[in-house]
Structure formats: structure tokens, C-alpha cells
Amino acid sequence: MPSATIVKRVIKPAIFVLCSLPLAWLALRAFGVAGSLGANPVEEIQDTLGEWGLRLLVITLAVTPLRDWFNAPWLILLRRMLGVFAFAYVLLHFLTWLILDQGLYWPGILPDIAKRPFITIGFAALLLLIPLAVTSTNAMMRRLGKRWKSLHRLIYIIVPLGVWHYWWQVKADIREPLIYAAIVAVLLGWRFWKAKRRRSVTPAHAGVPSDPPDGLPPARE
């Protein structure tokens, strides 16, 4: 296991840089520094941001299972950064749609959110992410106490909504959404299985979690 210093000084900055790369790559192409955004730049930006938003959401959801499978408790130290990056990409994806794609044309935007199921779903996922992003600070964690964990369980709804949003806008080729759905099914299924087993194997300890609660970030860093 890497030391706390290595995690803080090396691994976290490296993850920060990695998470910024898709955005930097878009910017470089947008300004013509490296290649271009192709024939439909708005679509390219929107799709890239949405794709990375979803990928980072799935990666964030994978942190706890990976920690348990590989006995690597330090992975939890990376989860907040991954989650906040996921939110940033999802928000930028939404803003790209709102500003570049729709051109802030409200008579088009509002009916789309209300009437188009895949847009409604995506918008709902974004709305649900906002409280999680807002309460991601240490101060908020302290203030919310136990309720913080309950609140952040919203991620179990948000990520499937994100996959659904992706699935529904695909015209015919569902192979990629299917891959995301399968991964999310494993990550959520494992949690379900673990919770069930804990309840049935140790009925005496029901309601008294022996592990650090799933979803709780470290209190101190």
C-alpha cells in the first residue's frame, strides 16, 4: 500500500492530470492546436464530454468494489476527486447542449427536457448530482454526519440514469451502452449481494455494519 504522502503528493495529482486530459484534448482541437473537431464540432464536444462524464461516474462507482476486491483501502482517497470530475464533465456536457447546440433557444430547450425521455433522464441525473457535488467538502461531510452517506447513495440511481440516457439516444448500435450497462450491473449487483450476505450470514449483527460504511469518504485527509 502506498504511503499517505505518496497518495497525496503523487497519485492524486496524477489522477487530476489524467482526468483533465479529455478536456485539454478538446480545447487543443477546438483552437486548432492539435487537429480539429471535425465536421460537426458541437456534436464532437458534446459527445466527448458526455462520454467522459459517464466513464468517470462508472469509475467513481467502481472505487469501493475495487478497494474490497484488491484490499486497497487507499483507493477511497481518490473517490472524491473522481466524483467531482465526473460532475464537472456532466455539467459541461449539459452546458454544451444548452449553449452551443441549442443556442439558449428556450422554446426548444424546455419542451425537449419535458417531452424527450432521454433528455429528461439526463437532466434528472444532472439535478441529482448537484447535491452530491455541493456536499463533497469536508465541512459539509461533518455537518451532515450520518445523513451524508444516505444522500450520496443517490449515485446508485444517478449512474443507471446516465447509462439509460446514453442508451436511448443511440439509433441502432447499442453495443457500447450495453458495455456500460453490464459494468454498472456488476458494480451495483456486488453491493446488493454484499449487503444481503451481511444481513443473512450475521443476523446477530444486523444493522451494525462491521465494515466502514460504503459510500463514506475518509473523515480526514
Place this chain on the structure above:
Amino acid sequence: MLIKRPRPGDSAGILPSQITAEGTYLSRRTLLQAALAAGVTGIGAAWPEPASATTDLTFKRNEAFSTTEAPNSYEDVTGYNNFYEFGTGKSDPAANSGRFKPTPWTVTISGEAETTGKFTLEDFLKPHALEERVYRLRCVEAWSMVIPWVGVPLGDVLKRFKPTSKAKYVAFKTVMRPSEMPGQRYAVLDWPYVEGLRIDEAMNPLSLLAVGVYGKTLPNQNGAPLRLVTPWKYGFKGIKSIVEISFTEKEPPTSWNISASHEYGFYANVNPNVDHPRWSQARERRIGAGLFNARIPTQMFNGYEKEVAGLYRGMDLAKNY
């Protein structure tokens, strides 16, 4: 300005043969993407082949049938395509169609007509003069382009085969070649791609059988060597790489309708008032307009109302979408 001329024996000079051609340079990214796509989805050749060869065509411009709007660039027209036989990404067709062989080509004419049979593409087109028409193209995905096609009026071609009174519809079929069309190895759609028109739609002077674009033969990614262009309909009606045309009494099946009948109808007329179940068709993004240009309103029948509205008089266009 000083220009350094390479001299014989000047080792620092760059020989013309050492300079990467612009096209090759620009296609590097496409090649890399294709390689990635091949790795990720398991389709595509081991290594993409060079882009398809095109030759110049002789034709006359038909001004009466051409919009005065500025055409999209050749790069956009040939680099941003929906041609699922070569992959479902917009750059897949350009990247994965190098192995496709559009020559020699034959077209089969069958069904309710006096003359039927198999014809070489040369014989099929010989009696007709090529003309250029600059048409708007509106994709069902709510983007659009302006494209200078070269082709022949579909109606003129069809009349030569003397359709009988039973010929109420015209059915089209794309070639089936999974070895050259990697997208056909996976059933995204029910291959081969099929499309159809009502006979009066097919005979409308706007309907074009295109063999070229931008004055040259069609690149593979645009549907070489023969494709349909019906500018008042969504782009997916424009079936590519046609090998069979059949006159039928009944409405023929169409690929996207088979795939999702509640989303894609037989008619597929461009209509800003009838939305796709999942998105609005009221406005469209003009390709090439840049990052900060707003969408433009979609026109009824893609702006060809005068020419085709009569075909649908009395029909409920929301039902017959």
C-alpha cells in the same frame, strides 16, 4: 521573404518525395481512429486501406434544380457520413471503405416491368446525360449539408424499363459484401439495406440517381458507384451502393422501418412539425457552420415543398411519417 532553395548535395534540403501529401497527412487521425475502432468493436480490417479512387466526370450543371446556398466542403461531404455498412461512427465510412470495389458493377432490374435483367453500370447509364444538382441534405439526426451531386434523373432511367400498371412502388437494395463492408458482419440493421419509393415519388423530377459528387465519381463512403438522392426526404432514404431496383405492387420493406417502425416510417419526408419520438425535427445544425452558429429552422419537405407537396395531398403526414 527569404526562401531557402534546396541545392544538389544540400543534405538539409527536403526532396519532394519526402514531403507527406496533405491528404495523407490529414488522414493519419482517421487511420488511427479506424484502428482504434477496429480494436474496440472487433470490426474493420487489420489495417485500413487507402481512400477510394475517384475519377473526373463530364456533366452539365442543372441550375433550375440547384440551390444557391454554398455547398459544404469536399472534406465534410466525404468525411462525415452515415453508411452503417462501414461502421456506425460518422468517420467510419471514410476510414473503413478502402477495401470496397465499386467496379465492375451490375444492376439488376426486376419485378413489374417489361424489360428486366442484369445490366452493367455502363449500359444502365449509357443513354443518359449526367447533370450536376446542388441539393440540401437533411439527416433524420437533425443535421444538414448542401451537396453538389452528379447523376441522372431517376424517373428517366426507370421509364426505359417500361414499368407495368402493376408497378406501384420501386424497391432498392444495397450490395451485400461483408468481406468488403465490415459493418455488415454485425446485425446493427437487417442487411442488406433496402429502401423504397412510391412510383410517383420515384418519377418526380427531383429524384436523382447519383454517380458522383463534386464533379468526381462517388467515393466509397458516399455510396459508390450508384446511390439514390431524394432531397425532400431524410437522408436515410438515399440508399447507397445499389445493386437491385425492383418494381412492386405492394409497399416494399425499408431497413430503418424494420429496425424501429415507430421512429422511421416509409415516407420519411422532412417535416419540422412531426418530431422524431426522441428528438425535435423543428431545427437543424448545418454542418460547417462552426462552433457558435445557432441551429436553423428546418423547412417543410426540406424546402422542396413546391416540387413535392402535391404527392401527399390529402394525406395525414403525422400518421404517414
